[in-house]
Amino acid sequence: QARRKANPGPYDTDEPWTSYEDITTYNNFYEFGTGKRDPSRNAHRLRTRPWTIRVEGLCHRPGTYELEDFIKPYTLEERVYRFRCVEGWSMVIPWLGFPLAEVIRRAEPTSQAKFVEFTTLYDPEQMPGQKVPILDWPYVEGLRLDEAMHPLTILAVGLYGKMLPNQNGAPIRLVVPWKYGFKSIKSIVRIRFVEKQPITTWMKAAPHEYGFYSNVNPNVDHPRWSQKTERRIGEFRKRKTLLFNGYADQVAHLYEGMDLRKYF
Amino acid sequence: MRKLWPWLDALVWLGIAAPLLYLSWGLWMDRLGANPIQEITHQTGRWTLRFLLVTLALTPLRRLTGWNGWIRWRRRLGLAAFFYASLHLLLYLWLDQFFDWSEIGRDVLQRRFLTVGLLAYALMLPLAVTSTAGWIRRLGGRRWRRLHRLVYLIAALGVLHYWWAVKFDWRPPLAYGVVLVILLLLRLRWPFAPQTSSRTSRPLARIASERPPDRRS
Numbered sequence: 001q002a003r004r005k006a007n008p009g010p011y012d013t014d015e016p017w018t019s020y021e022d023i024t025t026y027n028n029f030y031e032f033g034t035g036k037r038d039p040s041r042n043a044h045r046l047r048t049r050p051w052t053i054r055v056e057g058l059c060h061r062p063g064t065y066e067l068e069d070f071i072k073p074y075t076l077e078e079r080v081y082r083f084r085c086v087e088g089w090s091m092v093i094p095w096l097g098f099p100l101a102e103v104i105r106r107a108e109p110t111s112q113a114k115f116v117e118f119t120t121l122y123d124p125e126q127m128p129g130q131k132v133p134i135l136d137w138p139y140v141e142g143l144r145l146d147e148a149m150h151p152l153t154i155l156a157v158g159l160y161g162k163m164l165p166n167q168n169g170a171p172i173r174l175v176v177p178w179k180y181g182f183k184s185i186k187s188i189v190r191i192r193f194v195e196k197q198p199i200t201t202w203m204k205a206a207p208h209e210y211g212f213y214s215n216v217n218p219n220v221d222h223p224r225w226s227q228k229t230e231r232r233i234g235e236f237r238k239r240k241t242l243l244f245n246g247y248a249d250q251v252a253h254l255y256e257g258m259d260l261r262k263y264f
Numbered sequence: 265m266r267k268l269w270p271w272l273d274a275l276v277w278l279g280i281a282a283p284l285l286y287l288s289w290g291l292w293m294d295r296l297g298a299n300p301i302q303e304i305t306h307q308t309g310r311w312t313l314r315f316l317l318v319t320l321a322l323t324p325l326r327r328l329t330g331w332n333g334w335i336r337w338r339r340r341l342g343l344a345a346f347f348y349a350s351l352h353l354l355l356y357l358w359l360d361q362f363f364d365w366s367e368i369g370r371d372v373l374q375r376r377f378l379t380v381g382l383l384a385y386a387l388m389l390p391l392a393v394t395s396t397a398g399w400i401r402r403l404g405g406r407r408w409r410r411l412h413r414l415v416y417l418i419a420a421l422g423v424l425h426y427w428w429a430v431k432f433d434w435r436p437p438l439a440y441g442v443v444l445v446i447l448l449l450l451r452l453r454w455p456f457a458p459q460t461s462s463r464t465s466r467p468l469a470r471i472a473s474e475r476p477p478d479r480r481s
Contacts, residue, residue: 021298022298025297025298026297026298026299030432030433034432034433036297036298036299037297087431089299089302132435134432134433134434134435135432205432206432221374223375224375224377224429224431226367226370226371228367231299231301231302233298233299234298236301236359237362238360238362
């Protein structure tokens, strides 16, 4: 019997959780190999302590933090989110984390800062997938500042009430539930405030397939996959994909007046 | 040698059945990961290509070894490729699209990897149908062989289908492509090849002379 959250908060879905086994053995984390099982087999090479995070760029209070010091000021909370991969599968994941907005407020971005750019660790010894030039390493992602400040956007350090397993992006990762999974960058070492829209890794790799926004949208087809439906891991029938992954009420206002086909 | 035939035949049959047995076992035992439907779809696709390449390897093997026996399994292995391709397609139509034909039509026209995949399958159909002794007789060896040269195009389309289907890791489809190119290059006239008895294909003649089983008694 799948678990659910007893008292869902305003940001939680009350849908049954995907099993811990599936969440931790079915991963896209090319730094550890391109097969779905590769990350769970290879990610033990990653050393997550000590871990340093740099906050830099257009902000008044940049800094370099040890992971523990970085996390200390914030209260961890459980967030049960839908997670939709661009490949047409989805999960329900109970994350443990804190709002990115709190980190941003603490850093005090300047008025010039319009975007936040995130970078994954680059170390081919620990991340053997980086020895293969299939992507331009290290992995880079980005959000518009208002997206980053949205209360749904969190930095996660755990799932199922436990520490984040390496294959899921330990020790700290982004979770943006209304965007395709690849936006939720893993194993972050740098958070940078910038004026110009960052060029993300997938935009660089295939600009026609991956845009900056990458919002879950059943009406905008990906050249490789129809995005109208998805298979929830553990289910047989496919289900209809929801606009903004079902978070339209909370986030649609961020994109008012924007042509979502153009800004995909 | 004659005593070995039944054993070699059994081995080939086992090789053909093994992927199906493995996938059935994996499904039953829940050993195919979190997304078994996708896993089976991908695996049947890869096995289609593998059987196609093995089928295409038989003629070069015959040339390199000077032994005609290889050709004995060509039809069987070609039909194995067709069998796995059929499963692959059925899984897409059923478990990916749930027979939503308008969506399937749109999908196939819009996505080039599906277009070439379906084209490759359509081209396999006449080859599967005419694989019987009766059809070899009816068409005559020359026409039959010309028709079955389509297999080169089918294999190339199959690799292209795989190439366009992968998200970004082009290494596996590249490997299949390289093997295919090597197998095609080996078909060019090869000055040092041991002479096979003649250009007219003996095995084909043998298949064509087979009588349907009901008339054999």
